[in-house]
Structure formats: C-alpha cells, structure tokens
Amino acid sequence: QVQLVESGGGLVQAGGSLRLACTASITSGRTSDLYAMGWFRQAPGKEREFVAGISPSGGNTYVSDSGKGRFTISKDNARNTMYLEMDGLKSEDMAVYYCAAKRVPEESMVVVTLNRYDYWGQGTQVTVSS
Numbered sequence: 001q002v003q004l005v006e007s008g009g010g011l012v013q014a015g016g017s018l019r020l021a022c023t024a025s026i027t028s029g030r031t032s033d034l035y036a037m038g039w040f041r042q043a044p045g046k047e048r049e050f051v052a053g054i055s056p057s058g059g060n061t062y063v064s065d066s067g068k069g070r071f072t073i074s075k076d077n078a079r080n081t082m083y084l085e086m087d088g089l090k091s092e093d094m095a096v097y098y099c100a101a102k103r104v105p106e107e108s109m110v111v112v113t114l115n116r117y118d119y120w121g122q123g124t125q126v127t128v129s130s
Helices: none
Strands: 002-007 010-013 018-026 034-042 049-054 061-063 071-076 081-086 095-104 124-129
Touching (some): 002 095, 018 124, 034 081, 049 081, 061 071
Antiparallel strands (some): 018 081, 034 095, 049 061, 071 081, 095 124
C-alpha cells in the first residue's frame, strides 16, 4: 500500500506560479518496488485529466500538451516526494490536483493513463484569479 499526501495548492493570480508536492509513504510491500508517479487534475464538471508523469528513477518525464512549456515535474527519491512546478498559470488551470502512483517493473517507465494508477492522494485545490 502507498499513501500519498499532496500539498502546495492555493490561490494565485493569473501568470503566477505554484509548486505542488506529493509525499509518498509505502506502508506495505517490498522496499525495492518501483513506482511511476503522476499528477492529474479535475475541474468542476469535467473529467479528471492527466497533467504530468515521471518514472521511478526520475529520469523520464512526460507533460501533457496543456502544461508543456509551463509545468515541470520532478522528484526527490531521498525524500519520497514528487513535485509539480507550475508557471504562467491560467484560469483554465484551476482545478483540484491529485497525485497518483503505480507499481511498475522498470525504473524508466512513465504511466500516462488514469485508470492504470492504483494509488491516489486526496487532492489539493489550485485557484487562479484573473
């Protein structure tokens, strides 16, 4: 089992920046297990959508078209924490942001599909004011 806790959400003006963090606690399983992680978001009345993903090693990343050039995903394995740096925020970025984890067999694997993820955090709200 993996417990995920997001932090860093809040209110920001359009054009501003926020850094989200997701801290993972592995409560069962082998310490050698590898987890791909990702960020998703869900705006009111819309489906949850992929934002960015990162491999277990942190060496491979993928950012959705909506975030390319503005969002950066990274992780600190020593701290079991993943980050999403968001710059140039727009009103359409306003949503609840969720982190997710998926056990994978390879350290270079990035998972972009929502329904492949096994573990989810509770979410953190990002509000962008114009």
